[in-house]
Amino acid sequence: QVQLVESGGGLVQAGGSLRLSCAASGRTFSDAAMGWFRQAPGKEREFVAGIDRSGGSYYADSVKGRFTISRDNAKKTVSLEMNSLRPDDTAVYYCGKTRRVAFYATFSYVSAQSSYETWGQGTQVTVSS
Numbered sequence: 001q002v003q004l005v006e007s008g009g010g011l012v013q014a015g016g017s018l019r020l021s022c023a024a025s026g027r028t029f030s031d032a033a034m035g036w037f038r039q040a041p042g043k044e045r046e047f048v049a050g051i052d053r054s055g056g057s058y059y060a061d062s063v064k065g066r067f068t069i070s071r072d073n074a075k076k077t078v079s080l081e082m083n084s085l086r087p088d089d090t091a092v093y094y095c096g097k098t099r100r101v102a103f104y105a106t107f108s109y110v111s112a113q114s115s116y117e118t119w120g121q122g123t124q125v126t127v128s129s
Contacts, residue, residue, distance in 0.1 A: 002026035002118050004095045009123030012085055016127070020080040022095030022120055030073040033098040033105045035116065036080045038091035038125075045094065049080060050110030058107045063089075085127045095120040 008020040020036070035050035049069040050058045057069050068081040078095060096116035101109070109115050 002028060002097060004097060004118055004120035006093065006095050006120040006123040009093060009125045011126045011128065014086055014127055014129050016085050017081070017083045018085065018125060020082065020093055020095075020123060020125070022078045022080075024076040024078075024097065028100070029076040029097070031100045033101050033110050033115070034069075034071055034078040035096045035098070035110050036069060036078075036093055037096060037113065038089075038093045039122075040088075040091040043091075045113065047111040047113075048093070050105070050107075051078065052105035052110060053101065053103045056104060058105075058110050060111070082125070085125075087127045087129045090125060090127050092122040092124050094122045 003025045004022050006022050033052045036048040037045050038048050039045040047060050051069045051071050066084045071078045097118040098115045099117050
């Protein structure tokens, strides 16, 4: 059973940066796509960024150019570098792992919550104005 543990959240001023990390336990990691989602108070969980097995990355329009997702299969980690943070980035951020997937994924696949079989517990990111 794979478990995901996020870290790196916190409080930051607008314009600042944070780096989130997600560590996976268990045997399977490199055979799946990984993604970051977020949920703000009173809103539904939404896609932020995803990365497939080839290293191809996918982003929501709201974070494109500001966030960067990366993965290290040897360490079984996926990271989200967040720059130029804005108050509307405030949310609980969740890391997710998909089912076993082909080497190349598509945006529609990595951005769909139904593609993910494992989720972390979430880490809070708060951006003050």
